[in-house]
């Protein structure tokens with residue numbers, strides 16, 4: 363396939379080049395980017411398109427799309443106990459499958475091609491990802507609540523899920539190791555999680571210092587802060603994605619920066635639950651996530667990026683964060699966090715063609731003095747086309763990989779009121 367005459371290509375390559383009026387030749391991978399490439403087969407006119415790399419959402423709980431709008435005005439502890447856990451107890455495999463497709467539809471229509479998820483019913487999420495043709499990392503949340511009788515069962519369950527996902531032999535769907543947090547996991551469970559990640563060479567994805575209460579409890583019970591605990595127990599030897607990272611002190615930030623530990627910054631969710639503002643400015647290894655729709659209330663990464671910059675300015679000053687840096691966090695740095703920077707995250711020959719096409723004439727993108735500025739601060743996120751692995755999954759704002767109407771009907775038939 364040839365994407366002919368792309369008006370702008372925001373490559374996110376090392377030099378962060380923005381190319382004008384070039385062609386992109388694609389199989390599943392990007393074969394060539396150049397001028398006047400000739401090809402007789404499928405040629406797509408892109409003279410009115412801005413092409414960007416598919417966005418990467420590094421912290422999600424996607425089936426929770428089913429809980430959109432059920433509770434909007436409580437802090438994390440009350441929200442979980444009073445609103446979320448009782449509803450999660452009602453979930454079944456069918457609900458998770460359809461809720462996941464609802465989330466995937468929303469991600470695709472707003473230019474996200476890859477996500478990093480932690481939830482339950484992982485097999486059903488994988489089934490939905492296969493249907494939607496999305497790229498993802500899936501982990502089944504582990505917790506033993508400090509009950510040593512439960513630790514091994516959690517690890518065994520996780521290993522079983524890992525093997526199930528690996529047995530799909532789907533290059534786009536990968537497992538990850540997901541101990542829930544310092545609040546819910548014993549030392550033994552964290553050590554065994556780390557060994558499991560090492561055994562299969564997988565990323566560790568865990569909640570980290572989302573609230574002050576979490577940090578204080580950790581100090582009280584274990585004599586150290588969550589990140590020091592994770593470091594001591596070996597978690598940072600692996601690819602590490604800590605979600606939130608709001609309450610980190612200077613020493614912890616230094617550890618992350620030294621050990622290449624990534625923080626998935628979740629600005630909307632953190633603001634909505636009044637959890638606080640992450641010190642994203644200080645972090646060398648920054649990716650971005652939405653968290654679940656129940657605390658966001660959407661998966662639109664364009665909105666997340668804008669919030670991400672603005673909150674840093676409230677916390678620090680106007681120089682704290684800019685559009686380029688937050689765009690990196692949703693593209694190439696998201697790929698680095700997950701260890702797939704050789705596969706996706708930028709538009710370069712040899713990488714998979716995970717590409718997002720946006721209409722240059724979109725009202726929010728004009729006049730066009732600075733594309734990145736417009737994409738971060740002004741764009742509403744409604745993209746025109748999405749390719750994953752060189753295949754169209756959205757064409758002219760319509761999802762091709764599944765029937766959205768059917769999913770909407772199904773999810774509206776579930777009752778979580």
Ligand SMILES: [Zn+2]
Pocket residue numbers: 421422423569605653654
């Ligand atoms: Zn979360």
